[in-house]
Amino acid sequence: MGDLPGGLNHSFAFGISADGSIIAGNGYALRTEAVRWIKNPSTGLFEIDPLNSSVPFFSEAFDVSADGTAIVGYNSDANREATLWRNEEITRLGDLPGGVFDSFARKISANGLVVVGESQSATAWSAFRWTQSDGMVDLGNLPLGFQAFVSGVSGDGSIIVGTDYSCCPGRYEIFIWDPVNGMRQLADVLISRGVGLAGWTLDRVAGVSGDGKTIAGSGINPNSQDEVWIVRNFKP
Numbered sequence: 736m737g738d739l740p741g742g743l744n745h746s747f748a749f750g751i752s753a754d755g756s757i758i759a760g761n762g763y764a765l766r767t768e769a770v771r772w773i774k775n776p777s778t779g780l781f782e783i784d785p786l787n788s789s790v791p792f793f794s795e796a797f798d799v800s801a802d803g804t805a806i807v808g809y810n811s812d813a814n815r816e817a818t819l820w821r822n823e824e825i826t827r828l829g830d831l832p833g834g835v836f837d838s839f840a841r842k843i844s845a846n847g848l849v850v851v852g853e854s855q856s857a858t859a860w861s862a863f864r865w866t867q868s869d870g871m872v873d874l875g876n877l878p879l880g881f882q883a884f885v886s887g888v889s890g891d892g893s894i895i896v897g898t899d900y901s902c903c904p905g906r907y908e909i910f911i912w913d914p915v916n917g918m919r920q921l922a923d924v925l926i927s928r929g930v931g932l933a934g935w936t937l938d939r940v941a942g943v944s945g946d947g948k949t950i951a952g953s954g955i956n957p958n959s960q961d962e963v964w965i966v967r968n969f970k971p
Contacts, residue, residue, distance in 0.1 A: 746770065749796065752803035753845070759796035759806045769796035769808050769820070794818070797840065800847035801890070807840035807850050815839065817852050817865070829871050833857025840865070842888045845945055849892025851885045859883070862897055862912065874912050877920055879903050883910065887942030887950075894947035894971065896921070896940045907938045909952060913971040921950070925966065933957065937964065947971075 745763035752758075758772040793815075796808035810818040810827065817828040817840035830838045831854040838854035850865040854873075859881035862874040876883050880899030887896045895912040909921040922937050934957025941951045948969050956962040 748772070750798035750806070752799050753801035754803075757799055757803035759799045759808070761795040761808075767793045767795060769794040769806070769810075769818075771796070771806060796820070798842045800843050801845035802847065805843055805847040807843045807852070809839045817850070817854065817863075817871070819843075819850055819865075821847070828865050830854050831856040831861055831863060831871060831873050834859075838863070838871075841885045844888050844892035845890035846892070849888060851888045851892070851895050853883055853885055853897075862895065862899075862910070862918070864892070864895065864912075866892075875918055877901060877908060877910055877918060880908065880910075886940045886952075889943050889947035890945035891947075894943055896943045896950055898938065898940060906936070909937050909940045911950070911971075916971060921966075935964075 746760065748758050748760040750759045760770055761767050762770040792812040794808060794810045796806045799806050805819060805821040807819050809815045814836040816830065817838040819826040819828060819840065828840060828850060830836045834855035834857055838852065840850050840852040842851050848866060852863055853860050854863050856873060859876050860883055861876055862883040862885050863871050864874055865871045877899045879901040881902065882900035883897055885895060885897040893913055897910055898907040899910050900907050910918050911921045912918045922932055926932055935954055937952065937954040939953045943950050950966040950969055953961060953963045
């Protein structure tokens with residue numbers, strides 16, 4: 736896929752459209768910049784951020800909608816800010832109240848209508864959910880968490896998964912969010928439904944399927960070994 740012209744052979748791909756024709760990530764040409772690649776040998780990588788300033792800025796892209804028309808990430812001139820690029824237009828998504836102005840858009844729903852990520856709030860790094868109608872909504876943290884990071888969102892934006900660092904017991908724990916139940920610890924939900932997790936620590940989640948019914952990640956098994964896991968037929 737190459738690199739930006741004048742770059743240092745430094746590029747990363749993070750998101751891909753449903754048909755594989757559009758890929759987003761970042762490249763380096765004097766600074767890190769969000770890039771898009773289109774399946775066309777003559778196109779290669781090119782910048783997707785229209786901001787052109789003499790002041791150094793950085794941007795990265797992390798995900799693409801299913802149809803490839805919307806890309807999310809962040810843009811940084813004075814502060815890092817969650818950003819949506821859609822049809823060659825840029826939308827700054829803002830920041831949660833309180834704390835330092837700092838936000839990232841990590842994932843976008845398949846239909847391109849829901850953006851999720853994290854932002855500094857008054858007391859923590861909190862997960863957020865953004866829509867055109869509601870703007871950026873604080874999803875909060877787990878009861879003892881203060882450093883939430885989003886890993887995945889279902890196709891319609893109704894199920895969100897990620898991790899939150901808990902001060903007690905001092906490790907990452909997996910959260911799941913839906914509009915009815917809010918944010919909950921995934922392990923607690925599974926145990927309440929009879930899933931045997933004795934000796935397990937679930938601390939990493941890779942993502943959630945488009946229908947929201949399958950969740951995958953990794954953790955530490957009862958033998959103190961790293962092991963991947965998968966939850967099927969999940970219901971909020």
